[in-house]
Amino acid sequence: MAKTWRICLLxxxxxxFSATLASVIVVTTSHERVSFLTISIEAKYTNSAAFKYFVIAYSIVTVYGFLVLFLPQESLLWRLVVALDLVFTVLLISSISAALAIxxxxxxxxxxxxxxxxxxxxPKYCDRVTGGLAAGLIAVITYIVLLLHSIHTVLDPLLLRKN
Amino acid sequence: MAKTWRICLLxxxxxxFSATLASVIVVTTSHERVSFLTISIEAKYTNSAAFKYFVIAYSIVTVYGFLVLFLPQESLLWRLVVALDLVFTVLLISSISAALAIxxxxxxxxxxxxxxxxxxxxPKYCDRVTGGLAAGLIAVITYIVLLLHSIHTVLDPLLLRKN
Structure with a gap:
């Protein structure tokens, strides 16, 4: 039972990790050029401060998500991971909220x-960014589920266990 | 010592609570009318989906913050408050990120x-909204401090205590 649970969490x-990585790749590679008469403008993520913030935040969390995959089961660092999960989930939520607003x-x-x-x-740029943000949303939801699991294990807020 | 600490937390x-309340009041009461020839437009928070989200989220957290002020010290609900603090801090961060992006x-x-x-x-509308968002930022920082305190107490992520 405990083993199934561990595999499920992994x-x-x-x-x-895959969702944050996909999100970063899709958003950073999205670009489309439009021309009005003599002016040519390229739509890309660096045009918006909110999208830049989104890409930076998601890149950081991708690296973190990759490293955590290789943390041994017995490591004492798992207690720190609970706190780091919280910090990075907040970073994801903040950046995707800003990006969704824009x-x-x-x-x-x-x-x-x-x-x-x-x-x-x-339209192409728009569709790709929408795809990237959708992947970003999946990442946020997954991290929230992981965080809820940690909170349930550590905090027991609904007092399901006797103490 | 424990009593000073409790007063500090209170x-x-x-x-x-004051910061979220101030933020909601300032943003909802900000409006300015501009006229171009025959067209008259009123700038107010309902013009933007992100600002509407901000006001709704901050209103909810204001009510929550008010209720928590009257929770007795011995209540078993304090364990639930830690989890609720987390949920509402996330809501604040998400809504202020969206509002700041706009x-x-x-x-x-x-x-x-x-x-x-x-x-x-x-300009007047802009200044008032900036003020409201600044109050909102103070609220977010205060809730993060409260949350860090809870995490420190409950999780002990840096393993400062022996167990």
Missing amino acids: LLRFLA AQVGKKGNDYAGWLPICGQV | LLRFLA AQVGKKGNDYAGWLPICGQV
Whole structure:
């Protein structure tokens, strides 16, 4: 039972790592060039501060997720991993929230501020970024599940165990 | 010593509650009307999905922060509060990240997307929202401090205690 559980957790960690990696790759490689008369503009992630933050945060968590995969089961560092999971989950949530806020304006625009949606001009870029953010969302959800498991094990907030 | 510590934590909780409340009040009451020829536009928080999310999230956490102030010291619910602190801190971080991403575009614009900054047109609105977000940031930092304290007490991730 304990072994099945461990394999399950390892698979979840692998899923989290793959999702962050996929997200970083998809968002960083998304670009599309548009030309208006003499002006040529390239849509890419570095054009937006929120997307840059997203890529940096997700890259850091990808490296962390990779390292944790090789941590031996008996290591004392697992207690630290619970705290690090928390920090990095917060980083993921913060960066994806910022990126989603900008993506929402990119998709729908904002009439009041006079910001036009850009997805009509750069549909391919838009679709790829949407894909990247979807992978990012999967990563966030996986890390939240891992974190809930840790909290359940360590905190027992619903007082299911007697103490 | 334990009593000083408790008063300190209670003061931190009161600061967190005040900061979220101030943030909600300032952002919801910020509005400024601008007219271009025949068109009149009012800048207010409901114009942006990210700001609406910010106000809803901060309102929820304000109510929570108020209720926690009256929780008796001996209550068994304090273990649940640790987990709820985590959930609500995440909610605060997510909503302020989204709001800051939009505020950054509002302030600086985005040349590539052709989104012009709006702070030149509605400076008062901009200043008030900046103030509200600053209060929101204080709230987030206070909740993170409270959470770190809980983690330190419950998890002991740096293995400072022998077990």
